[in-house]
Amino acid sequence: LAASLEAQVQDAARRAVLDTADREGWVAPELQFAPLSARPAPACAAGWEVTVQDARSLSRLRLAAHCPGSPAVAAQTFVLRASLSAEVLVARQRVAAGQALAEGDVELQRRDISQASDALGRLEDALDQAPRSSLRPGQIL
Numbered sequence: 001l002a003a004s005l006e007a008q009v010q011d012a013a014r015r016a017v018l019d020t021a022d023r024e025g026w027v028a029p030e031l032q033f034a035p036l037s038a039r040p041a042p043a044c045a046a047g048w049e050v051t052v053q054d055a056r057s058l059s060r061l062r063l064a065a066h067c068p069g070s071p072a073v074a075a076q077t078f079v080l081r082a083s084l085s086a087e088v089l090v091a092r093q094r095v096a097a098g099q100a101l102a103e104g105d106v107e108l109q110r111r112d113i114s115q116a117s118d119a120l121g122r123l124e125d126a127l128d129q130a131p132r133s134s135l136r137p138g139q140i141l
Helices: 002-024
Strands: 027-033 049-054 061-066 076-080 082-091 106-112
Touching: 002 027, 002 049, 002 061, 002 076, 002 082
Parallel strands: none
Antiparallel strands: 027 082, 049 061, 061 076, 082 106
8 A cells, every 4th residue: 555655656746747847848858766765654445645735846846645535544745856857958069148049059968957947948949049148068058
C-alpha cells in the first residue's frame, strides 16, 4: 500500500512537471526524482487522492494525499526533490547586451534546467529579443 501511494505521488509530480515543460516548449524533457523516504501509509479504502500543492521549485515539490470520505485517516504530505533536463536554447556565440537575437545566435542543447525554470525552448520566443546583459557561448537563455 505504501509503495502504491508513493507511486501515485511521483506520478502526480511527474505530470505537473511535464505539463510545465510542455507549456514552456522544453524539448525532450527527462525527469528524475530523489527516492522518497519510506514510511508506512495508513490504509485508505476509497483510494488516495493526490494533489500538487507547489511545483514552482523542482528542488522542493510539495504534494498532499488525502483519503476521501475518511476524515479519521490523516492527510499525508510529501516533499519531493527532482532534477529535470531538456533541450533548451543556449547562446551559440557571444551576444552583446542590447543586440537582438538572430537564429544563428542560438541553438538547442540538452541541459539540466532544475534551477533554470525560465529557460526558453522555442526559437520564436527568443528571436528579435535583446538580452539585458551580454551572453557567453553555452549560456542558457
